[in-house]
Structures are given as structure tokens and as C-alpha cells.
Amino acid sequence: xxxxxxxxxxxxxxxxxxxxxxxxxxxxxxxxxxxxxxxxxxxxxxxxxxxxxxxxxxxxxxxxxxxxxxxxxxxxxxxxxxxxxxxxxxxxxxxxxxxxxxxxxxxxxxxxxxxxxxxxxxxxxxxxxxxxxxxxxxxxxxxxxxxxxxxxxxxxxxxxxxxxxxxxxxxxxxxxxxxxxxxxxxxxxxxxxxxxxxxxxxxxxxxxxxxxxxxxxxxxxxxxxxxxxxxxxxxxxxxxxxxxxxxxxxxxxxxxxxxxxxxxxxxxxxxxxxxxxxxxxxxxxxxxxxxxxxxxxxxxxxxxxxxxxxxxxxxxxxxxxxxxxxxxxxx
Amino acid sequence: xxxxxxxxxxxxxxxxxxxxxxxxxxxxxxxxxxxxxxxxxxxxxxxxxxxxxxxxxxxxxxxxxxxxxxxxxxxxxxxxxxxxxxxxxxxxxxxxxxxxxxxxxxxxxxxxxxxxxxxxxxxxxxxxxxxxxxxxxxxxxxxxxxxxxxxxxxxxxxxxxxxxxxxxxxxxxxxxxxxxxxxxxxxxxxxxxxxxxxxxxxxxxxxxxxxxxxxxxxxxxxxxxxxxxxxxxxxxxxxxxxxxxxxxxxxxxxxxxxxxxxxxxxxxxxxxxxxxxxxxxxxxxxxxxxxxxxxxxxxxxxxxxxxxxxxxxxxxxxxxxxxxxxxxxxx
Numbered sequence: 001x002x003x004x005x006x007x008x009x010x011x012x013x014x015x016x017x018x019x020x021x022x023x024x025x026x027x028x029x030x031x032x033x034x035x036x037x038x039x040x041x042x043x044x045x046x047x048x049x050x051x052x053x054x055x056x057x058x059x060x061x062x063x064x065x066x067x068x069x070x071x072x073x074x075x076x077x078x079x080x081x082x083x084x085x086x087x088x089x090x091x092x093x094x095x096x097x098x099x100x101x102x103x104x105x106x107x108x109x110x111x112x113x114x115x116x117x118x119x120x121x122x123x124x125x126x127x128x129x130x131x132x133x134x135x136x137x138x139x140x141x142x143x144x145x146x147x148x149x150x151x152x153x154x155x156x157x158x159x160x161x162x163x164x165x166x167x168x169x170x171x172x173x174x175x176x177x178x179x180x181x182x183x184x185x186x187x188x189x190x191x192x193x194x195x196x197x198x199x200x201x202x203x204x205x206x207x208x209x210x211x212x213x214x215x216x217x218x219x220x221x222x223x224x225x226x227x228x229x230x231x232x233x234x235x236x237x238x239x240x241x242x243x244x245x246x247x248x249x250x251x252x253x254x255x256x257x258x259x260x261x262x263x264x265x266x267x268x269x270x271x272x273x274x275x276x277x278x279x280x281x282x283x284x285x286x287x288x289x290x291x292x293x294x295x296x297x298x299x300x301x302x303x304x305x306x307x308x309x310x311x312x313x314x315x316x317x318x319x320x321x322x323x324x325x326x327x328x329x330x331x
Numbered sequence: 332x333x334x335x336x337x338x339x340x341x342x343x344x345x346x347x348x349x350x351x352x353x354x355x356x357x358x359x360x361x362x363x364x365x366x367x368x369x370x371x372x373x374x375x376x377x378x379x380x381x382x383x384x385x386x387x388x389x390x391x392x393x394x395x396x397x398x399x400x401x402x403x404x405x406x407x408x409x410x411x412x413x414x415x416x417x418x419x420x421x422x423x424x425x426x427x428x429x430x431x432x433x434x435x436x437x438x439x440x441x442x443x444x445x446x447x448x449x450x451x452x453x454x455x456x457x458x459x460x461x462x463x464x465x466x467x468x469x470x471x472x473x474x475x476x477x478x479x480x481x482x483x484x485x486x487x488x489x490x491x492x493x494x495x496x497x498x499x500x501x502x503x504x505x506x507x508x509x510x511x512x513x514x515x516x517x518x519x520x521x522x523x524x525x526x527x528x529x530x531x532x533x534x535x536x537x538x539x540x541x542x543x544x545x546x547x548x549x550x551x552x553x554x555x556x557x558x559x560x561x562x563x564x565x566x567x568x569x570x571x572x573x574x575x576x577x578x579x580x581x582x583x584x585x586x587x588x589x590x591x592x593x594x595x596x597x598x599x600x601x602x603x604x605x606x607x608x609x610x611x612x613x614x615x616x617x618x619x620x621x622x623x624x625x626x627x628x629x630x631x632x633x634x635x636x637x638x639x640x641x642x643x644x645x646x647x648x649x650x651x652x653x654x655x656x657x658x659x660x661x662x
Contacts, residue, residue: 219591222589222591222592223589226591241591241594241595242595243595244591244592244595247589247592250592253588253589253592254588254589255586255587255588255589256586256587256589257584257585257586258553258554258578258584258585258586258587259590260550260553260557260572260575260590260601260603261553261575261578261581261584262603263572263601263602263603264572264573264574264575264603264604264605265603266603267602267603267604267605267608268602268603269600269601269602269603270591270594270600270601270602271594271598271599271600271601272591272593272594272595272596272597272598272599272600273595273598274595274598277598
């Protein structure tokens with residue numbers, strides 16, 4: 001029997017363990033053009049909150065009674081498609097389940113960097129790393145010597161942003177919660193400095209860490225952290241809006257200081273980035289990221305949970321801040 | 332005697348008539364390199380509120396006891412600079428006064444389009460028109476068939492934005508206050524549609540006027556109007572942040588709905604524009620604008636007050652919304 005994690009009710013904020021249940025189901029017979037993937041790792045993403053939310057988002061919400069939408073990496077164990085041979089390692093939209101019977105359109109890519117851990121296809125060589133790389137370069141336009149400030153700096157996306165910014169000659173400064181994560185920023189992810197947003201006087205700490213202002217703000221949080229950052233943007237700054245993790249709910253829509261005036265006074269630019277718009281650049285980005293991983297310039301942290309029964313509480317745990325690194329489930 | 336308008340006290344919001352006084356002063360003897368300009372028209376700009384404010388802005392505030400900063404257009408009547416002959420018409424930073432003794436660095440440009448009214452050098456052929464042209468094209472990146480929404484659509488900048496958008500093949504929609512201004516948008520400035528923000532249900536009116544969403548929002552107001560616009564941005568929208576006229580004061584800093592989420596969901600970009608950054612493009616822009624004015628494709632409205640004694644209340648009047656067109660003072 002195949003075990004699957006089903007969304008059974010829609011949360012108002014972040015989905016909790018009791019919004020899911022484990023279902024046992026027979027493996028369906030494959031139709032022409034389908035493949036069956038035995039998943040090795042399932043992904044847990046902050047963005048899942050949005051995929052579950054019933055409000056306007058950039059993809060249709062996961063339906064009640066459906067397998068939770070997820071990226072996964074695994075091996076093709078059965079194939080009714082001529083281009084996808086049994087034994088191929090693939091990553092794609094296979095859901096929170098042990099085995100997935102899917103159209104090949106669910107495949108994001110074949111995993112060819114088999115010298116590296118498979119789980120990286122869900123993290124630094126997956127949408128986290130590619131998001132970091134493409135959003136930083138396409139929207140941030142980093143120039144050598146510039147100051148790049150990253151929120152959730154020790155997270156799966158943020159830790160890659162900081163390191164890529166450093167590789168590109170920028171001075172990376174991280175914002176993270178608590179001394180463990182800020183320490184990880186400095187020692188593991190090569191940030192020039194790191195600031196603890198849970199400590200008093202974030203503004204003063206940013207002034208000291210970014211004495212010439214912030215040329216690029218890579219924002220994964222929005223909320224109170226961003227409110228402290230915007231007044232400190234440098235002239236001509238770029239703000240990469242990649243996520244809004246600090247906002248627990250958009251219903252009712254939260255208020256905050258108006259940012260138009262900062263954008264005007266600083267001739268700054270703020271732009272949203274969604275990785276799904278950039279499939280055409282994905283493969284080249286993964287190849288670049290893998291090169292940096294192999295050379296040791298791009299390090300990563302993983303938070304590996306064991307067994308599919310960990311899935312239901314894994315997303316809520318991310319929002320409790322309990323992970324240190326990219327969270328994945330090993331099957 | 333030269334008559335000058337002096338800033339005598341600093342307002343907390345928009346400067347009122349009693350923040351200024353008229354001073355009589357002797358014309359100073361010119362130093363080497365200086366010129367004396369007999370001003371024909373003085374400009375009145377919404378941005379003057381910012382030039383007077385003592386808060387962070389994009390230029391140093393006008394000092395108490397100083398002549399009010401202003402663009403003007405006039406004729407050189409005395410010159411101690413070899414490149415600036417008496418009789419030349421120039422526009423530049425000459426202040427609210429009848430005659431200005433200035434360094435030539437105060438000159439923005441020589442006015443060569445002498446077939447057109449001189450006052451246009453302060454409006455459609457001045458920073459208003461150039462701002463409209465450069466901000467729309469450089470930040471808005473208008474493409475044929477796109478919907479361009481303009482706030483303060485009948486104003487000196489907005490009316491040019493709408494017409495230039497139409498010239499470039501876009502569908503221009505204006506937001507203005509009251510039926511007179513929305514009528515002017517439709518009949519004089521060629522907007523495909525115009526919406527009255529003072530009428531009930533601005534959101535519904537925008538939905539009807541922009542049924543496929545808003546590709547470019549040229550924002551001169553911020554505030555409640557923008558709050559209604561952001562949820563209606565189209566995918567990949569561009570927001571040109573040119574002014575914040577609807578916000579009476581930034582102390583205390585006003586709150587509003589957080590816009591990060593709209594920028595993220597719509598992969599939209601918001602960017603501030605300040606004309607003073609783009610001196611290198613100024614002359615070419617004026618030449619293009621003059622061509623459109625001569626062909627009748629670019630129309631303008633002027634609100635001409637007579638006499639320097641009109642200056643002290645002229646700025647407050649702009650914020651009372653009493654002008655219909657670019658406000659200038661004729662001397």
C-alpha cells in the first residue's frame with residue numbers, strides 16, 4: 001500500500017498537523033504517458049502555506065481530500081513513457097506520498113548531479129537555490145562592493161543568497177532569529193555580518209552592520225523586519241520580494257508603514273519574484289549552483305526528518321522556526 | 332527694487348500664504364560668471380511641499396529667510412558669463428522673484444522652442460512633461476495595447492502621461508477628482524476612460540475601466556487611491572512612483588495596506604522616479620515633447636495667475652485642488 005498525506009481541512013493561518021491525515025491507497029495502474037516514481041525525499045517549504053491558502057495566490061489551492069502538493073525526488077520504478085526509463089532519478093511535483101503515478105509534465109528535471117546527495121535537488125539545487133540565484137541576479141542586479149541584506153538569512157533560500165552575493169563580490173549581511181542562526185550565518189554561510197532580529201534595536205544593529213546603506217534587500221519576511229529595513233535603503237536600491245514569511249495571515253490584510261515614499265526618495269525598486277516564471281533558466285542555474293557546491297563555495301544545511309509520518313507537523317514546525325537548514329523528509 | 336517671496340516659517344504640512352512674505356531688495360552687482368534674469372513666469376509645483384519640508388527629502392530644504400526655490404523662465408538682461416548673451420531666454424532655478432542674479436549652473440537649459448508659449452518651459456516642456464515622458468518610458472516600459480492608469484490624471488504631469496501613453500499605443504485610464512477634471516481627461520487629454528476618485532466605489536469603477544487589469548500604474552498620489560489600485564495590478568505590472576500628493580504629512584509616518592504581497596503575487600515592480608537624476612536625457616525629451624505639442628498630439632492646460640503677489644497662496648491652492656492645469660505665475 002502507498003501512504004499519502006491528505007489535506008483534510010483548510011487552516012486559516014499556517015496548516016497544523018491536524019489539518020492532514022495519512023491515507024493508505026493502492027497504487028493505480030499507469031495510463032499511457034505516465035510514470036511511477038518511488039520518492040526518496042519529500043520537500044517542506046514555507047511557500048506551502050500559500051499553496052494551501054484559499055485566498056488569491058500564484059497557484060490554485062490544494063483541494064480538500066487531495067494529496068498535499070510537494071516537490072520530491074525519487075527514482076522511476078515503472079514507466080509508460082518512452083523518454084523516461086526505469087531507474088532514472090527525477091525531481092518534480094510528486095506530492096507528499098511514498099509512490100507517485102504522474103504524467104511526465106510533473107517532472108521538473110532529471111537529476112544528473114548524482115555525485116551529490118539526492119536531497120539537494122529539493123534545496124540548494126532545487127527551487128530554493130534556483131530562486132536565490134535567479135532572484136538575486138535578475139532583480140537584485142548585484143554589483144561588486146554593494147551591501148546585500150538578506151532576511152531569513154540562514155534559511156534554505158537566504159543562506160544561498162548570502163553566499164552567492166559573496167561569490168559575486170558583494171558584502172552580505174544576514175538577518176536571522178537568535179544567536180544560533182546568526183552564528184551559522186557568519187561561520188557557515190560566509191556573511192560579513194549577521195543581525196539578530198529578536199534582539200533589541202534592530203535598526204541600530206542594521207546601521208552598524210550596513211554603514212553605507214543597503215543596496216539590495218533580499219526580502220523573505222516582509223512585516224516588522226522590512227519596516228526597519230526600508231528607511232535604510234541606499235540610493236538606487238533594489239528590493240527583491242521573494243516571500244512574506246513573517247505575515248501570519250493576509251485576511252484581514254495587514255497594515256504597515258507606507259513604502260512608496262522610501263521608494264521615491266531613494267529612487268529604489270521593489271519587485272516580486274516567483275520561480276515558476278523562469279523554467280527556461282532553471283537548468284543553467286542548477287548547473288552553476290552544482291559547480292559552486294562542488295568547489296565548496298556554496299554550502300548548505302539540511303534538516304532531515306525520517307519517515308512520512310513526520311509530514312503533517314513539518315510545515316507548522318518551519319513556522320515555529322525549529323529547523324536549521326532546508327527541511328526535507330527522508331522516506 | 333526687486334520683489335522676492337521669502338519663506339519666513341516652516342509649515343508642518345503644506346505651506347500656506349502666511350509662511351511667506353514679499354520682500355523688496357536691491358539688485359546685487361553681478362560677480363564674474365553670473366547672469367541676471369528677468370523672470371517672465373514662475374512655477375508652482377506640488378513638489379514644493381517637499382522642498383520646504385524639514386524632513387528627509389531628495390534635496391536640502393529651503394532655508395528660513397531664503398527666496399522660495401522655484402523654476403522660472405525669463406530673459407537674460409545682464410551677463411558676466413561669455414557663453415550667456417543678453418537677450419537669451421533661459422529656464423532654471425531662479426526662485427520666486429522678479430529678477431534673479433545667479434551662477435550659470437542655475438540654468439537648466441536655453442529655451443529654443445520660441446515658436447511656443449514661454450510658460451511651457453515650466454510645464455509640458457519643463458520638468459512636468461519631461462518627468463511624464465521619462466518616468467513613463469524608463470520605468471513603465473509601455474507596450475502597445477497595455478492599460479496605463481494615471482493618478483492626478485488631469486494634472487501637469489498626469490495629463491502628459493496619459494497622452495504620451497496613448498501616443499505609444501497604450502490604453503490610458505485617468506483618475507481625477509470630480510466631474511470637471513474627469514471630463515477634461517476624456518475630452519482634452521484623450522484618455523480612453525476616466526474615473527472620479529471622489530465618487531463612491533472607486534474599486535468598482537476601476538474594475539469597469541480596466542477590465543484586464545492595470546499593466547502600468549503611474550502614481551502621483553499614493554494613499555487611498557493607490558490602496559485601491561494595487562489589488563488590481565495585472566501580472567508583470569509596473570508601478571511608477573512619481574509623487575505622493577495625497578499624503579498630507581510623513582510625520583508621523585502613515586500606515587497603509589502592505590503592498591509587498593501584491594508585488595509578489597503579480598510579479599510586479601514598483602520604482603521611484605526623480606527627474607533630477609536624468610539631466611542627460613532632458614534635452615532630447617524636451618525636443619520630443621515639443622514635436623508632439625506642435626503636431627497637436629500633446630495638449631496642455633495652464634492655470635496662469637497674474638503677479639508675484641499671487642505666489643504665497645499659490646502652493647496651498649494647488650493642494651486645495653483649485654487649479655485646472657499647470658499653475659504658473661506671470662510677471
